[in-house]
Amino acid sequence: MKHIEINSIQNAFLVYIDVDSLNKKNKLENSFEEFKNLVTSSGTLIKDYVSFNQKTPVINTFISKGKLEILMDEIQKKNIDLVIINHELSASQTRNLENFLNKRVIDKTELILDIFATRASSHIGKLQVELAQLNHLSTRLIRGWTHLERQKGGIGLRGPGETQLETDRRLISKRIKRLNQRLDKSHKQKQINRYSRKKSRNKLVALVGYTNAGKTTLFNKITESSQIAEDKLFATLDSVTRKNKNPEMGPILFSDTVGFISDLPTQLIESFKATLDELKAADLLLHVVDISDKDRKVKLIKVNKILKDLGLEDIPQIIVNNKIDMISDLKLEALRKRKAKDIFLSAEDSNEFDHLNYLINETLFNGMYQGWVSLDNNLGNIRSMLFDMGCMEEERVSSDGKMLANIKIGNDELEQLIKLEGFEIYPDKDIIFNTINN
Numbered sequence: 263m264k265h266i267e268i269n270s271i272q273n274a275f276l277v278y279i280d281v282d283s284l285n286k287k288n289k290l291e292n293s294f295e296e297f298k299n300l301v302t303s304s305g306t307l308i309k310d311y312v313s314f315n316q317k318t319p320v321i322n323t324f325i326s327k328g329k330l331e332i333l334m335d336e337i338q339k340k341n342i343d344l345v346i347i348n349h350e351l352s353a354s355q356t357r358n359l360e361n362f363l364n365k366r367v368i369d370k371t372e373l374i375l376d377i378f379a380t381r382a383s384s385h386i387g388k389l390q391v392e393l394a395q396l397n398h399l400s401t402r403l404i405r406g407w408t409h410l411e412r413q414k415g416g417i418g419l420r421g422p423g424e425t426q427l428e429t430d431r432r433l434i435s436k437r438i439k440r441l442n443q444r445l446d447k448s449h450k451q452k453q454i455n456r457y458s459r460k461k462s463r464n465k466l467v468a469l470v471g472y473t474n475a476g477k478t479t480l481f482n483k484i485t486e487s488s489q490i491a492e493d494k495l496f497a498t499l500d501s502v503t504r505k506n507k508n509p510e511m512g513p514i515l516f517s518d519t520v521g522f523i524s525d526l527p528t529q530l531i532e533s534f535k536a537t538l539d540e541l542k543a544a545d546l547l548l549h550v551v552d553i554s555d556k557d558r559k560v561k562l563i564k565v566n567k568i569l570k571d572l573g574l575e576d577i578p579q580i581i582v583n584n585k586i587d588m589i590s591d592l593k594l595e596a597l598r599k600r601k602a603k604d605i606f607l608s609a610e611d612s613n614e615f616d617h618l619n620y621l622i623n624e625t626l627f628n629g630m631y632q633g634w635v636s637l638d639n640n641l642g643n644i645r646s647m648l649f650d651m652g653c654m655e656e657e658r659v660s661s662d663g664k665m666l667a668n669i670k671i672g673n674d675e676l677e678q679l680i681k682l683e684g685f686e687i688y689p690d691k692d693i694i695f696n697t698i699n700n
């Protein structure tokens with residue numbers, strides 16, 4: 263029942279097939295490169311590869327007969343442990359290919375599931391990956407079962423193999439049920455945490471984007487964290503939330519998330535749905551784009567499509583074009599002009615973050631106010647609310663005995679407060695420095 267671990271196997275033969283009938287509108291120019299990156303990100307060695315065109319998939323083996331024979335020749339000549347194909351295969355296609363080639367065959371879904379399995383480190387992350395793997399495995403077993411049943415013909419006896427399959431299936435569905443229960447419990451805890459965040463009035467900003475765009479690098483700079491950022495696909499799997507460290511910004515929590523990829527396996531989206539659902543609580547999305555990537559436009563569309571599928575299209579979004587150090591100044595200037603609303607920066611150089619910080623404050627709080635306000639004595643509840651919100655910087659008493667507070671607050675909230683009787687902006691020049699001793 264163990265999932266295939268391709269990491270322990272060294273030599274892979276890649277089969278990249280450009281299938282005309284599957285070519286969708288938004289095709290990545292570097293899709294072969296991405297496939298190779300996925301394989302190396304899984305820790306597997308690429309021994310050799312072939313790349314070819316095919317009109318449409320063949321039902322039994324996906325690959326057409328003629329191509330399959332050429333492939334067979336190629337593979338026999340080399341010391342290959344497994345064959346990896348850049349498409350999702352059905353269980354029977356995998357089995358037929360394995361029988362024909364006499365090698366283990368891994369499809370794109372298994373490849374991505376495997377990368378996720380090696381990366382998951384948090385409790386929830388591990389549960390989610392296991393769930394995705396078991397869901398994947400169970401579709402294979404069910405198909406395997408019907409396949410065997412057909413072969414059984416009229417014998418009418420349950421062979422040991424079939425009994426084993428039935429047991430496996432039962433064990434898998436039991437395990438899936440348990441995993442779902444445990445995930446439910448973990449997510450309930452997260453919901454409670456979310457509720458307390460709402461009460462604390464922290465805004466939530468989530469970094470989203472295609473894998474390897476630089477989300478974690480940016481997250482680390484903003485929150486002074488040290489999450490692993492690497493030139494690998496799916497370096498981040500578990501979402502992490504931290505408070506921002508810039509004193510000029512309002513109360514914000516930033517969340518780093520798993521990167522997206524085109525044709526993300528459905529099992530993964532299903533299993534990660536609860537984690538991805540957390541993004542719904544975000545007040546703002548920073549959509550990080552690798553500006554030096556040839557496929558950046560298509561990837562932007564793909565990420566937006568996934569965001570839409572997750573019901574996140576209405577959350578305000580700032581496009582952060584990252585890695586500007588990788589393109590020429592001339593190109594950068596042209597892009598800046600064309601995309602005046604976007605942010606351009608290099609996540610590795612935090613000197614360029616001012617504009618981003620300003621825009622985040624503007625979007626979340628309609629800008630920030632920092633200064634003095636006066637509160638009448640009857641506004642004790644507002645005073646404690648300002649404390650709870652973390653807006654209170656300092657308190658003093660004016661010469662005429664008024665309670666003064668130096669607050670840092672979003673203009674939106676300030677507007678509401680100003681409507682209250684006894685709450686006023688207090689000009690700096692009138693302040694007499696009597697600090698309150700609490």
Ligand SMILES: Nc1nc2c(ncn2[C@@H]2O[C@H](COP(=O)(O)OP(=O)(O)OP(=O)(O)O)[C@@H](O)[C@H]2O)c(=O)[nH]1
Pocket residue numbers: 471472473474475476477478479480490491492493494495496497498499519520521522584585586587588607608609610611
């Ligand atoms: N040249 C350059 N490289 C960058 C920049 N930002 C990030 N990188 C590199 O890009 C690679 C990917 O960065 P990550 O921050 O891990 O990307 P990510 O979006 O979190 O990726 P996943 O977690 O896999 O989705 C790393 O090797 C970074 O060092 C940048 O501004 N300039």
Ligand SMILES: [Mg+2]
Pocket residue numbers: 477478479490491497498519521
């Ligand atoms: Mg990351």
